[in-house]
Amino acid sequence: MIKITNLTVEDVRFPTSKDLTGSDAIHTDPDYSATYVTVYTSDNSLKGYGIAFTLGKGNDVVADCIKHFFPMLIGKTIDEIELNIGELWFEFVDHSQLRWLGPEKGVVHMAVAAIFNSLWDLIAKKNQKPLWKFIVDSDPETIMKWLTFKYIEDVLTKDEAFNILQNSQMHKEKRIQTILKEGYPSYTTAAGWLGYSNEKIIELCDQYMAQGWKHFKIKVGLDLEADVKRLELIRQTIGPECSIMVDANQQWNVQQSIEHINAYKKFNLLFVEEPTSPDDVLGFAKIKKEVGDVRLATGEACGGRIMFKQFLESGAMNVCQIDSCRLGSINEILTVLLMAHKFKVPVFPHAGGVGLCEYVQHLCMVDYVLINGEKDNKVVEYQDSLHEHFIHPCIIKKGNYMPPKDIGYSIEMKQKSVKDFTYPNGEYWKDN
């Protein structure tokens, strides 16, 4: 019987604000950071790793919150965790005192995400499979026990969810073969950060096109005229066949959103992301009404499944951008994927940051094989930064995420990276 003997969390921060990687209209100096959880077991060769992603300050707050949950896991066997992970998830999100700080959103929910990400890593490793493969190989009855339907059954019943999973079973093997061969299409955000010069944008677009990318996202939001000029520059550089999408990172109010989006219409955008507050469901609905067929994307800052329910049911979210570290790990993510499928809204997971690409590669494979069966008109975010810190970084071929083949959830970092970038006493930070 393998038991959990100890858990630790490290506050790991990378100084990405130095070169403005990750800069956008609101987050002007992001230091991509991870609360890095390690689960130790009675088997020395078996450890679980998980993260939540933040932007520097505040990483310590999430890390502190994570520690409150450790006593709930010490001494449990991996078998009982695997068998009861759905019930265990509810014990965490319904913690009688910590729940007050949410419920099911914000710092506490991110702490739950980091811990359950580490538990899913452990479960996949125990079963000797990459996490995506472990999930798609599991039968629908088992998967249903992992999921959470509380507060959303008015839009997605358990029977509907089960039927989606059941109907995919006959296509599963073929889809697995397709995904192993072709991978899953991605888009790049790396060419269009707000702090970059025109020369750097052109150089990066050329570079990414040469590597096979056809979808480019740029940051907008501070100055309409300057944004239109950058969009013209990018359209000239990548040509009419490639797709452009823009991300305003919550910069505008509802009226400004309508004005800006209508001014961008000539660029035939694939979507406009987070024009306004990520909580403003009715605001999104008003914007959608005034911008016609432009698709609105949001979700990276949606705290939980209940927000996704509002957005999906109201028609205000046309592209669903789940975040692997803000939603409460696999237990809640799969439920949101199922809800999005029911409302016929494509899922383009949010990635970039640190570790998010390593996570979403599993999620898009699951969405394709187990739920949606489509991938050719869908793209998952990709950003080429910080992958060198991971033992098993994601692999991209011609702009496609290739299915991970190593066991687990792909988030184990190199020991030296953790040591150097732990805040504030790691090698890097103590000198800076």
Ligand SMILES: [Mg+2]
């Ligand atoms: Mg975004």
